[in-house]
Amino acid sequence: MAFKEIVWSELAKIEFANILDFYLQRNGNANYSLKLLNEVEELMLTLGQNELIGRLTSNKFTRTIPMKYYAVFYEINESRIEIVSFWDNRQNPDKRKVK
Template sequence: MAQGEIIWSEDAKKELHKILKFYTERNGSSTYSLKLLGEIEDVLKTLSKSNFIGRLTSNKITRVVPMKVYLIFYEINNNRIEILCFWDNRQDEIKRKFDL
């Protein structure tokens, strides 16, 4: 597949924003948050070129890519990659709005 367009769901955007805000406030600096964003961009560049790198979840539609302590859940629809959830594994799974 050619490079896929990456679309973030509203929930995934909110989750990512919440995580970045947490680290900025906790550290009193945006340095770590910016580093994390750079790492996310690297993963998404790879994903846009090789969109089947994520393993299939139990629903056989959604894929997941691990990134340190985070999981990026996504689905491939036509030539688009939709990020459904950006999940910090240290959170309680019950809080995750996205269900597999």
């Protein structure tokens, strides 16, 4: 399977940035944020090579990949993969915005 371009929706970018910023502020250093960023970068490389690694959600076109405390939601089209949400599973699920 060929490598597909991965793009992040504005919502996913904001969610991920907020998580990174939260841990930067909470911990007083960037160690955890950098660790999480590296894990996400590795996951994106894997996802770009194997787009079907996530399980289908109830809507049958969004897929999700669990990452310890987080869930990455994405959708596939012919030419690219779009990350639609980067969710901290410790939050109230009613707060999650879906498109």
